[in-house]
Amino acid sequence: MDFSIFKYEKSRLSFATIRKWLLSYVSILLIPIVFSLYVYAEAEQIIRKEINAANALKLSQIQTIIDKRMTDVISLSLQLAWNPTLESILYRGYPLDASGRFAVNKLQRDLKLYRVANGYIDDIYIYLHNSRMIVTSATSYDIQLLETELEGIEKLSARQLIDLSGRSFQYYFNTMTVYAGTANERQTVSCALTLPVSKVDAPSATMVVMLDHATFLDEVMQRQGFDQGALMIIDESDHILCSTRQDNLFTSLTYMSVDNQMVSTMDLEETPYVVSSIQSAVNAWKYVYALPANVFLEKVEYLKRLVISSILVCLLIGVAVSFLFTRRNYKPLRSLVSSLPVRGRHEHATLDEYALIRETIESAVSEKNKVRQMLDAQAATIRSSLVARIVKGKPIANTNLADVSGDGQMTWLSDRFCVLLFYIENTSPLLANPNGEQKNDADLIRFIITNVAEELLNEHHLVLFSDVDDLLTGLVNIGTDQSYSARDLAEIAAQVQTFLSTSFQLSLTIAVSSIHTTLAGSAQCYAEAREALEYRLVLGPEQLLLYEDLDRPATTYAYSIEDEQKLLNAIKAGDLALTRQIAEDVFARHFRQQPISVEIARCLVFDLTGTLLKALNSVGPLEEEGKLFLESLNPANRLAASGTLADLQTEFLALAEAVCQFAGQNASNKGQKIAQRVIEVVQKRYADENLSSTGIADIFGLSGPYVAKMFKDQTGQSLPDYISKVRVEHAKSLLAASTDNLETIALKAGFSNKNSLIRVFKKLTGVTPGQFRDMSL
Template sequence: MYSLKRIPFNRRSVIVTWLISYITVLLVPVLINGVIYMVTWNVVETEVNRSNEAVIKQMEQAIDNHLKGIERLSVEMALNKRLAGFIHAGSPLTDDDHYELIGIAGDLGVYKVANDFIDQIYIYYKNSDTVISSRERTDSRVLYETLRENEGTDYGEWKSFFDKRFIQEYAPVTLSENGSKTGAVLYAKSVILDNPDLPGGVILFVIKESKLLANLAPVHNASVAVLDEKNRLLASSGTDQKTDYPAYGELSGKSGLVYKKSAGRNLAVSYTTSEQTGWKYVSMMPAEIFDEKMEHMSVLIFVNLFLSLLIGGILTFLFLKKNYSPIHVLIRNLSTKSGLAFEEGSNEYGFVQKALNNAFAEKENVSRRLMQHRDAIRSHFLQGLLKGRLDPNVPVHESLSAHDIGFPYEHYAVLLFRIDQFGKWDEPGGGDAKKIRQIQFLLMNVAEEAAVAGRCRAVTAGIDDMQACILNISPEADEGEIRRLAQQVQAFLLDHFQVRLTIAISGVHAGLATVPFAYQEALAAMEYRIVMGSGEVIAYGDLPGGDEFEEAAFYSYPMHVEQQLINFVKAGDFGQANALVEQVIERNVVQKTLSVPLSRCLLFDLVGTLLKALDEIGLPGKRELIRELNPAERLAGSETLQEMTAGMREVLSRVCGFIQESRKPEHDQLSRQVAEYVRQNYSSENLNISMIGEAFGLTPSYLSKQFKAQTGEALLDVIQKVRLAEAKKLLSQSSDPIIEIARKVGYSDINTFNRIFKKFEGVTPGKYKEIL
């Protein structure tokens, strides 16, 4: 192998450019690892925040549901006549007032029991300075000692809160019970009075902080708090440093994540806002948790970065050495074979370009020597252009120039010529290959001359037993000009040489690269010769699915039509059977412009119906007839739809003739008598093969066998057909219900009538009546 020590590291050498490129590529892993680190941090942060949000969302839902229950309870209490009626009591209280207070205290006990989230319920009646709970009666001074926001709140400030005309709000309080103090939340709601002159009353609900946060799921190293819109801390858990929580105004938006520094530590604060109360539910967690989760990922990223640089550096060295070795070998070979010397310190690519220029000059000399094979090579090139099989290593414009082909215009089309009749060349003398070559030579000259007259450029080539013409169309020419050109070539050869052509025309496309597509369109149009017939000019736009017609995606050959055809064939009625076949072909192939594959499928379906009808009749010799006619192979060997249709008609005629011949009157006396008996007794529900056998003195099995041998149909089917023929008359002429019509034609069970009618007609009686 070429040693790296001998590589010329001069500034003009390609190895310097490669080295810079490889080093640049090595920087990509560094950038990718940095991006991965940032994305991973965001993912960890999002997941932790999502976990915190789930906790505070759970707390929010639980507390809001309880608060809704308290607010509903306050409305119910405000409407309590006993509680609202005591507002009018004044001081001092009478005996009746004391008796009424006992009832109010009982009601408060009931309300408290109904909601275990509430620690205590008070009603403060301002007019009599009376405070009632479920346990005791006191006054505002004692209530002040029991419930106030903090120790610094004096009685005047406390009482001014309750002296408002209307109160409905929450407030944090300190609950003093038995010498101990507990954090709690107070919900106060005024009792509305009809008389605005009376002081009124206030219902007070006390909720301990422990119950408020009772449904909170514990989170490791996290503390939770509830702040109201006045930035008051309503409840908290997990820490005693309540002042560490952010202010209400710092938590903008409905929810989010912010960072706060407290006591020398970074804290991640997740929060959400209650839709009902406007409170902020806050969760605080040390930011070091993110660092703990990211520690393992950071190690992996830095190890990956180190390995990327190490392995990348080794690979850079190896590939630099490996990639330069072929360049060195190439330069050495070019220097040896071209006689050019590679100067030290020069650029390798410059030397290669110089050597290639010499090779191109030699190529021109070779091209001149190949001119003598120009026609054969030109034809091969045009075939490759049409089929899209050109050498990708040779530019197309160079090949066109080499073959002296000029296409000055932007748009292209392809014409295909198929010889249907040789005309004057049908005379004896010369083989088929010679005839084809002579006609193709004539076609080439006529087509190219007609193209010049039609303001187009044309080149022709033989391809797959056809002659192809590539038209380069000028902007002044239109698509009608192409069709006129094809018709002119077709008429000239037919008039002067009796040569009959089928010509296929592709669509017009922009760009030389679209010539293979145009050729495929021309092939598709030529294939449609099966439908159009020979000797036609067929444009791709005329095909089903082309520009002028909407393609038929399916053909119509419903079950009831197939059953009708089977019945006509069984009866040997060629006239009606042929009319029905022509009707199906007209409706699908002509009116729908059916595609070639679907047209074939339709005709094979019709042949299948004939075979099905023959199989259902019990006539001797039918298998020999099928082998003789061989309808499937006859249709497959037809080249055009007209030939297929004619073959179909001939097969149908032979089958119907065979059935008529097998059913001459001298052979079917018994069957005619049985058929007449069926027509006279079809309305009887008891009509069956046994009944008919008794009437004619024959066993049912013998009667059935003889009847099918003479008619080709089962006796039971004939009974059903006679009944159904009469039923169809009644359905079209009578307004009787279907069940009544079934009884009239011998069916006692409507389900049996529906099943047999659909079997023979392809539709139910109700659907048949709708169609009529």
């Protein structure tokens, strides 16, 4: 780092700047004192919000865990409900025959398999109403046996199953009293389901999935962060499913007394608690967390002590080190700025280092986003690029379609290929805005065409689209049917054309090539389709052009030197009628009597246009006005944009008319325009001491003698004399209005020195510049 620069900046800032910095630091240190009272007042609310947010997060975690388990139970219940063995015995009556008993035995094994595979399941009970059979993962028996011999031994009683069988429900979660041994009862969570699922109103069986209480809820109980408070889960029947407290803390709480996602203060066992709750997303359970209110006060007092001590320490230490920081704070900032790229620095301006750092970071982020967008765009255009290279006949390193298909599954159907070219004649009226103006939404039009074509073509073939030479190009891989021809493909193209015309008012011309084998033959397909599309100029718009059906017209034209000379003379004479007659004779001979190909027609029209340019140049050199006229005429683009041969003929006749009019006007006022433009240049550039006839002529692209002669013919004076007069007039203005010396005035007026000014000034005015200034005073 260059410390001399730092010293210079420091000395330039002086002690006033240091005092300002020091005052700024001290002011910052005083802010905590100013807001200390506010901090004290708001401390309790801040802590309350933080603890509530933490409690809500903890409850949300608990909700996620339990809801996930319940969702798993529902999924398992559905799997069991659609078990083929279970469905086969749902409607069997009592008693079961041998096949029914065999099915029950098989169902029992299935239930055991489900219970073993899902550790959180305690047991599964299925009560078959019609056969009065109960099937568990361990055994099966009659409901009457459960009512007598097995009462108090099995986990569920007959009365519980009979009560459930009289109700219709889906995924009913509830707490149930089960037997853990003889006369030992405990509470557990179960999920009941009426079978079959599709006939809830007419149940034939009831399934009860009993959950292992320890496995299902112990993970919740073991969650950290609940040691300061108490957590419980309560259902809509006010049953407490589980609780982290073994005492009677939650006995006074009911399901309706805790609002979902609300925080309230309640007295539990004569102790104030802050109670938070959240409801399950699967059923109506609520998860409740109670935190003693004194926890809030303890943290608030701690925060107050911390704030006061921090303020005192900051004041004591801050005052001592503020001056040191003021002197040293610029060093790391300067080092950081020096490490930045040179681009964007303003060395000769007042530096704002933070703005420079921000600008550099924003520039880096912007560049990164641009690179990312480019990579995303590349991924979307790989397939289009592949199609473009194939039809252009360019070498391709990898022609495996699966590598560029996106899903990795697309492959070529056969080795037969064809190309379709879509030429859009007009945009759809559906794209017009409320004012009736067309919107240029090429992407939307392309989307419509490609989707319709893919829908019809991909039924038996594979079509890939790309924009090639500003034309929507479809590479069609013919299906496996070897009898399929290009004419069959043209029929599908006709359906696309008709559908787009009737449904979207899109007018298209579609060119269809012949079918070629191998992927390399696609380049020939594209060339054929382009050749077919050229015949749109002959046949008109909205055509379906099949390459195999094209006629081959004449490939030469007859435009003799004699015809060209006649046309030249007519244009130079400004005879529009004769010009039109000669041109129409040439068009009739080639377009109607003996039709020519599209390429030859273009050559003929451009040859005729060349005659127009020759005529325009023969009137006189193409000066600036002539060049502007030629640019506004824009013959090449106008002819290239012609859609048909009739359009070519119309555009050429319009060009011929414009050239005839220009040639007639140019002959009469050319000299006057040159003189006027010379005057404008002299008035603008008189201060240039190198201004001369040759220099002015170079501006127009003409010769010096030609410009000088035209100027004298129009004004009656030579161009050098006019330049001298203009300079003397400006010298007069400077002599009368300023106190500059003669040397300065001479240079401002365009003279090389004061002697040249004196000589020319006296020659034109009869007095010297000094005498003129004296007379002007």
